[in-house]
Amino acid sequence: MFGSTSPAASWSPRRRRIVEQAYGQWLAWLHNNDLLDEDSPPEARVTPERMTAFINQLAARISQVSVTMMTGALGRILAVLSPDIDWAWMRRLYQDLKGWAEPSRDKRVAMVPAKDLFDLGLHLMDTAEDGDPAPYFAAPLYRDGLLIALLITRPVRMRNISNIELGRQLVRDEAGYWLRFPPDETKTGIEIDVPLPHALIPYLKTYLTKHRPVLLGRRKAGTPVTMALWVSRWGTAMIQHAIRDQIKKRTKDAFGKAVWPHLFRDSAATSMAVEDPENVRLAAGLLGHTTFATTEEHYILAHMLEAGRRFQRVVLGLRGTCNEEGDEDEDEE
Numbered sequence: 001m002f003g004s005t006s007p008a009a010s011w012s013p014r015r016r017r018i019v020e021q022a023y024g025q026w027l028a029w030l031h032n033n034d035l036l037d038e039d040s041p042p043e044a045r046v047t048p049e050r051m052t053a054f055i056n057q058l059a060a061r062i063s064q065v066s067v068t069m070m071t072g073a074l075g076r077i078l079a080v081l082s083p084d085i086d087w088a089w090m091r092r093l094y095q096d097l098k099g100w101a102e103p104s105r106d107k108r109v110a111m112v113p114a115k116d117l118f119d120l121g122l123h124l125m126d127t128a129e130d131g132d133p134a135p136y137f138a139a140p141l142y143r144d145g146l147l148i149a150l151l152i153t154r155p156v157r158m159r160n161i162s163n164i165e166l167g168r169q170l171v172r173d174e175a176g177y178w179l180r181f182p183p184d185e186t187k188t189g190i191e192i193d194v195p196l197p198h199a200l201i202p203y204l205k206t207y208l209t210k211h212r213p214v215l216l217g218r219r220k221a222g223t224p225v226t227m228a229l230w231v232s233r234w235g236t237a238m239i240q241h242a243i244r245d246q247i248k249k250r251t252k253d254a255f256g257k258a259v260w261p262h263l264f265r266d267s268a269a270t271s272m273a274v275e276d277p278e279n280v281r282l283a284a285g286l287l288g289h290t291t292f293a294t295t296e297e298h299y300i301l302a303h304m305l306e307a308g309r310r311f312q313r314v315v316l317g318l319r320g321t322c323n324e325e326g327d328e329d330e331d332e333e
Contacts, residue, residue, distance in 0.1 A: 010183070022077065138214075143212070145203075159187075179194050216235050
């Protein structure tokens with residue numbers, strides 16, 4: 001199924017796992033309901049009625065977003081297993097579910113402008129460098145600041161940011177520093193090759209030459225030196241969960257609300273749509289979206305946010321006018 005001539009050959013390992021899980025869930029549901037005919041081809045087992053029942057049982061135990069993701073994955077694998085069948089109805093079903101699904105967390109509540117996130121990153125690094133914190137405390141503070149500043153300016157997915165290794169995903173040449181992820185390491189199967197912002201290069205150099213060695217020095221005797229960019233307090237490569245926790249902790253301390261890493265992508269796209277709407281389509285490339293359709297959701301959100309701000313200004317202006325008129329009436333009495 002994943003052979004070189006198959007459309008599935010370009011799928012990332014993560015997408016393959018999701019698709020395999022979805023198809024496994026589908027086969028298990030068929031089996032548990034005595035509907036699995038092992039001699040029938042895949043397309044013969046799929047009907048709109050069965051798919052509706054399958055989705056209903058999924059919705060009873062997992063989130064709406066997960067149901068949508070699993071349905072989309074199932075549609076993908078069916079198109080590979082039975083390419084001659086018209087699966088347009090499955091694609092429509094998936095699109096309908098996307099409109100129905102609501103994330104378990106309201107992104108707008110936790111949204112922070114990209115500039116504020118970038119400023120936070122710089123502030124943490126500057127604080128670590130002001131001479132007060134001991135090296136052991138300064139190093140993780142500086143690391144987290146660089147992490148936040150890098151993630152908001154180059155908002156790659158969490159799996160990619162956590163897997164950066166020196167000389168592999170982070171490389172240096174005569175033009176500067178680059179983040180490079182081959183197709184098999186990206187969700188979309190499209191290579192990422194972007195330069196680090198010039199403003200962050202001095203900070204990166206300080207981290208590599210001063211603070212990262214401090215963290216590496218905390219590793220246990222005999223532990224190999226990791227090539228991971230992000231090093232834990234114990235001198236080992238930071239796992240994805242630890243990186244996520246540090247980002248949430250630093251942002252909650254700064255803004256009173258935790259900004260989870262994936263929301264950095266939303267903040268970047270929305271900020272671009274607000275501040276530079278004429279070039280908003282560039283956000284698709286920034287985020288690694290294969291089409292502008294995904295990015296357009298943030299563009300629409302940006303318009304909604306700006307419309308809300310304008311409405312608030314109008315309301316406050318009217319309120320001020322009413323207060324003035326009210327004062328005059330009271331004077332007359």
